Amino acid sequence: MTEAAPINAVMRALADPTRRALFERVVGAQEITVAELTKGSGVTQGAISQHLKSLKQAGLVAERPEGRNVYYRAAPEGLAPLADWMSHYALFWHDRIANLRTLLKEIDP
Amino acid sequence: MNLAALKSDTQDIVVEANLPHAPEAIWRALTTGELIGRWLQMKPTGFEAVKGKHFTYQTTAAGAWDGVIHCQVLDVVPHQRLVYSWKGGHESITSGYGTLLDTVVTWTLQKIERGTRLHMVHSGFVLPRNEGAYKNMSGGWKKVVPRVGEIAGEQG
Numbered sequence: 001m002t003e004a005a006p007i008n009a010v011m012r013a014l015a016d017p018t019r020r021a022l023f024e025r026v027v028g029a030q031e032i033t034v035a036e037l038t039k040g041s042g043v044t045q046g047a048i049s050q051h052l053k054s055l056k057q058a059g060l061v062a063e064r065p066e067g068r069n070v071y072y073r074a075a076p077e078g079l080a081p082l083a084d085w086m087s088h089y090a091l092f093w094h095d096r097i098a099n100l101r102t103l104l105k106e107i108d109p
Numbered sequence: 110m111n112l113a114a115l116k117s118d119t120q121d122i123v124v125e126a127n128l129p130h131a132p133e134a135i136w137r138a139l140t141t142g143e144l145i146g147r148w149l150q151m152k153p154t155g156f157e158a159v160k161g162k163h164f165t166y167q168t169t170a171a172g173a174w175d176g177v178i179h180c181q182v183l184d185v186v187p188h189q190r191l192v193y194s195w196k197g198g199h200e201s202i203t204s205g206y207g208t209l210l211d212t213v214v215t216w217t218l219q220k221i222e223r224g225t226r227l228h229m230v231h232s233g234f235v236l237p238r239n240e241g242a243y244k245n246m247s248g249g250w251k252k253v254v255p256r257v258g259e260i261a262g263e264q265g
Contacts, residue, residue: 085198085210086122086234093124093231099148100138100227101128107144108134 010078013058018043019051023074026061027091030098031071073098121232129224132188139191139216158185164193171207174199183213191216195231211235 014020022041026032034052038045052072055061060078064071074091128135138144146152149166156164162182170176177197184192198209212233219226 084205084234085208085212088206089231089234090122093122093229096149097124097126097227097229099150100135101126103138103144103148104128104130104134107138108130 009058010060013054013060016051016054018047019054022048022051023055023060026055026072027074027094029073030094031064031073033069033071035069037072121230121234124229126227127221127224128227132218132220132225135218135225135227136188136191153180156180156182158182158187158191160185168197169206171202172199173201174207178210180214189218 014023022037025037029036034045034048037052038048041048052061052063056063058078059075061072062075064073073095075095078091138148140156140158142153142156145156151166151168153164153166156162160182164180164182166178166180168176168178174197179196180193182191182193184190192213192215195212195214196210198207200209202208212231215230215232217228217230219228
């Protein structure tokens with residue numbers, strides 16, 4: 001696990017209601033692109049990108065570039081400064097089971 | 110992820126997934142140190158899928174806690190069931206990450222038509238007993254995230 005961002009950075013990132021809603025959508029999805037997040041959000045793609053940048057700086061989301069797309073997912077360690085163990089591990093396992101799925105594709109194609 | 114489980118007052122985390130692989134392949138990923146290191150993103154020390162075996166994971170330290178998760182294999186049924194304890198934290202830490210943790214992780218594999226149904230339960234979470242800022246955060250991120258907005262005063 002990586003070092004958690006300071007609590008203030010996490011609080012600042014989540015204080016904005018639009019950004020918080022965006023983060024909840026990223027958490028709810030396994031992986032999601034900016035285009036998918038923009039659809040039906042009522043906010044421009046540029047604004048979504050800015051919000052994602054703030055969330056990333058706070059350690060709340062991680063990105064994975066693939067071809068022309070960048071996929072975003074929730075970073076389980078991000079909420080560690082705020083959350084109790086249960087919240088921490090809920091995100092942790094969500095993330096790790098996604099990894100397991102990817103690994104299985106590779107070792108058992 | 111089973112979000113319903115997080116919204117209720119349960120103290121277990123339940124994750125279920127249908128995977129297009131035979132139970133044998135998934136079992137290998139769950140019980141081979143090298144492979145565990147790749148999907149769990151931390152490599153176990155001393156792990157063997159043998160009942161009674163002790164092993165550890167090194168995670169991020171916090172305060173007086175060295176970040177070591179102490180585990181012991183509690184049950185093994187090859188290709189079907191793997192259970193281990195998951196303990197960590199330190200008594201001097203009273204809230205959030207690093208508090209005492211005494212939990213159990215249970216993996217169950219069930220063969221289905223096109224693969225395997227994987228069921229994971231991480232059980233035994235004790236919700237914070239101390240009053241204070243963390244009181245309202247015990248229900249998982251669904252509760253934590255809106256609460257942050259209140260604390261931060263919605264100033265954007």
